[in-house]
Amino acid sequence: MREGKLWLERKLDRRLLLAGGLAAAGGTVVAANAALGQTSHAGHEMPAAAAAEGPSAHLSAHGAMITVGEVDDARNGFDPSKMLSDWYTGTVSMLPDGRTLRTFEVTAEDKEIEIAPGIMFPAWTYNGRVPGPTLRATEGERLRIVFRNQGSHPHSMHFHGIHAARMDGVPGAGLIGPGEEFVYEFDARPFGCHLYHCHALPLKRHIQKGMYGAFVIDPDPVRHPEHETVARSRLLGTPENAGWQEFVMVMNAFDTNFDNENEVYAVNTVAHAYAKKPIRVLKDKPVRIYLVNVVEFDPINSFHLHANFFDYYNQGTTLTPTLKTVDLITQCQAERGILEFHFRDHEPGLYMFHPHQSEFTELGWSGMFDVVEAVS
Numbered sequence: 121m122r123e124g125k126l127w128l129e130r131k132l133d134r135r136l137l138l139a140g141g142l143a144a145a146g147g148t149v150v151a152a153n154a155a156l157g158q159t160s161h162a163g164h165e166m167p168a169a170a171a172a173e174g175p176s177a178h179l180s181a182h183g184a185m186i187t188v189g190e191v192d193d194a195r196n197g198f199d200p201s202k203m204l205s206d207w208y209t210g211t212v213s214m215l216p217d218g219r220t221l222r223t224f225e226v227t228a229e230d231k232e233i234e235i236a237p238g239i240m241f242p243a244w245t246y247n248g249r250v251p252g253p254t255l256r257a258t259e260g261e262r263l264r265i266v267f268r269n270q271g272s273h274p275h276s277m278h279f280h281g282i283h284a285a286r287m288d289g290v291p292g293a294g295l296i297g298p299g300e301e302f303v304y305e306f307d308a309r310p311f312g313c314h315l316y317h318c319h320a321l322p323l324k325r326h327i328q329k330g331m332y333g334a335f336v337i338d339p340d341p342v343r344h345p346e347h348e349t350v351a352r353s354r355l356l357g358t359p360e361n362a363g364w365q366e367f368v369m370v371m372n373a374f375d376t377n378f379d380n381e382n383e384v385y386a387v388n389t390v391a392h393a394y395a396k397k398p399i400r401v402l403k404d405k406p407v408r409i410y411l412v413n414v415v416e417f418d419p420i421n422s423f424h425l426h427a428n429f430f431d432y433y434n435q436g437t438t439l440t441p442t443l444k445t446v447d448l449i450t451q452c453q454a455e456r457g458i459l460e461f462h463f464r465d466h467e468p469g470l471y472m473f474h475p476h477q478s479e480f481t482e483l484g485w486s487g488m489f490d491v492v493e494a495v496s
């Protein structure tokens with residue numbers, strides 16, 4: 121009973137904090153009833169009238185369980201809509217043995233970022249953004265990551281991939297102090313949807329401050345003759361890949377009062393960014409999402425797509441789906457995978473996606489696809 125009461129108090133505290141922050145910024149929180157502990161799932165079917173009037177009509181028809189006001193993308197230096205397909209492919213050169221060397225430059229820096237209208241968060245960033253740049257390479261290439269620490273604390277880049285112990289980005293192996301530089305070098309393998317994050321201690325603090333990003337390794341079609349077409353469709357720069365609409369979504373959250381609980385949840389940092397500005401997709405072109413979960417403190421996260429089903433490739437390390445025809449997947453911390461689906465047989469409209477932890481949805485993690493006919 122006492123536990124239940126504490127749990128309720130914590131929930132209220134988290135919502136009131138979000139409400140207070142928004143009000144202080146001159147905005148108002150529409151979800152005033154949420155502050156009183158009433159919940160209203162944001163993921164109902166859309167009334168036809170609301171759909172016809174566009175996203176804002178739809179949201180207000182719901183009682184608008186989302187933040188009000190605008191985040192200043194220019195001040196942040198990153199725009200969630202652009203981040204979706206902003207691949208950092210580095211610079212390419214050739215090694216003496218003819219292999220491709222791909223070099224990335226990443227700098228750690230402290231930066232205050234706006235995660236919801238009026239709510240500033242003192243982040244630790246890679247290249248001034250949260251999540252850090254989406255590094256993208258091809259299986260078998262040699263990768264070189266020049267990492268500079270211009271932040272106020274020791275940091276590292278720990279890659280989920282295959283590499284030598286001395287390249288692991290843990291204390292004693294590539295963890296560097298302010299002002300220092302380290303070069304990580306290893307082969308791009310295995311292909312898949314991976315991530316990198318800082319591995320300085322305390323780990324959960326460094327991750328939660330914003331030090332993470334997606335790390336995508338495309339399969340080399342030559343190495344996968346049995347699934348060459350699929351591999352080519354995953355390889356950035358091929359005509360087959362251009363036939364897809366690809367997005368990277370890093371599910372993250374922020375502990376704004378440092379109580380080891382999150383107050384704001386999102387994909388790609390900004391609360392409700394894709395609810396306010398739905399992601400436009402062409403109905404005739406399939407969609408592929410590189411999904412990564414880096415939420416600290418909450419053990420599990422999920423992704424649910426409305427009115428549709430998708431195929432899922434756990435960790436992205438296979439060329440055939442590990443789950444077929446599902447409308448929800450769960451991810452533990454650092455888990456990730458690739459989702460593939462299409463709206464070919466759907467009518468145009470706004471199709472919602474969100475985790476099925478309703479609290480996360482209310483606190484910022486929800487979005488919509490704006491499915492449109494191809495422009496002729």
Ligand SMILES: [Cu+2]
Pocket residue numbers: 244273274275276318319320326327331
């Ligand atoms: Cu760190």
